[in-house]
Amino acid sequence: MRKDHGVSEFRIVVLASGNGTNLQAILDQLHGRDGIAVVGVGSDKRDARALRRAREAEVGTAEFPSEEFADRAARDLAMGDWVEGLAPDLVVLAGYMQLLSPGFVGRFRDRIVNVHPALLPAFPGLDAVGQALAAGVDVTGVTVHYVDEGVDTGPPILRREVPVPASRSREELETALHAVEHELFPEAIRTLAGDKARIEESDRPPVADR
Numbered sequence: 564m565r566k567d568h569g570v571s572e573f574r575i576v577v578l579a580s581g582n583g584t585n586l587q588a589i590l591d592q593l594h595g596r597d598g599i600a601v602v603g604v605g606s607d608k609r610d611a612r613a614l615r616r617a618r619e620a621e622v623g624t625a626e627f628p629s630e631e632f633a634d635r636a637a638r639d640l641a642m643g644d645w646v647e648g649l650a651p652d653l654v655v656l657a658g659y660m661q662l663l664s665p666g667f668v669g670r671f672r673d674r675i676v677n678v679h680p681a682l683l684p685a686f687p688g689l690d691a692v693g694q695a696l697a698a699g700v701d702v703t704g705v706t707v708h709y710v711d712e713g714v715d716t717g718p719p720i721l722r723r724e725v726p727v728p729a730s731r732s733r734e735e736l737e738t739a740l741h742a743v744e745h746e747l748f749p750e751a752i753r754t755l756a757g758d759k760a761r762i763e764e765s766d767r768p769p770v771a772d773r
């Protein structure tokens with residue numbers, strides 16, 4: 564946590580590839596509140612709507628399109644340097660649709676979180692909604708989890724069930740999942756920010772030693 568004028572700030576960098584509705588929920592519910600700040604938004608897509616949302620909130624952005632780098636490791640090295648320069652407490656994947664290289668994961672170990680539209684370990688990877696519908700389940704959900712080197716395999720932080728609508732309409736299910744994501748993800752991040760603040764506080768020397 565960086566201390567500005569004696570006040571601790573919980574700094575978040577968000578990576579997003581697409582529309583950025585989860586980024587928007589984070590900006591609306593967390594940014595500038597309770598000592599939490601979104602300090603940068605990065606994307607692998609130059610035209611990601613998420614980047615526009617960041618600019619509208621006056622948050623700095625950076626783009627790391629695949630075609631500019633020799634391979635994923637090279638992209639993640641450049642992206643990691645940019646992220647590290649922002650000194651984040653947490654790296655948040657909000658619809659970031661690229662697998663991160665082991666180098667990037669190792670660099671920010673236990674500080675990367677992701678939201679996934681399924682009850683992991685069920686339906687990891689791409690098109691979790693399509694997978695759930697094809698499997699014929701009546702209940703799916705949303706998982707917020709830490710990111711490790713695997714595809715959606717890191718330890719879960721919060722999970723919430725979402726019933727599959729009777730119509731089994733993809734659009735209806737996606738709307739329901741998004742609504743839950745927009746509550747659950749900020750809730751999980753707020754909890755992590757709070758835990759960090761408490762840990763920092765308990766690290767402080769007793770009053771007599773200050």
Ligand code: GAR
Pocket residue numbers: 579580581582583584585586657658659660678679680688689690691715741744
């Ligand atoms: C979200 O539904 C998120 O759970 C999913 O991408 C969507 C991004 O929406 N992520 C994954 O499937 C990751 N495996 P958004 O751009 O509107 O936030």
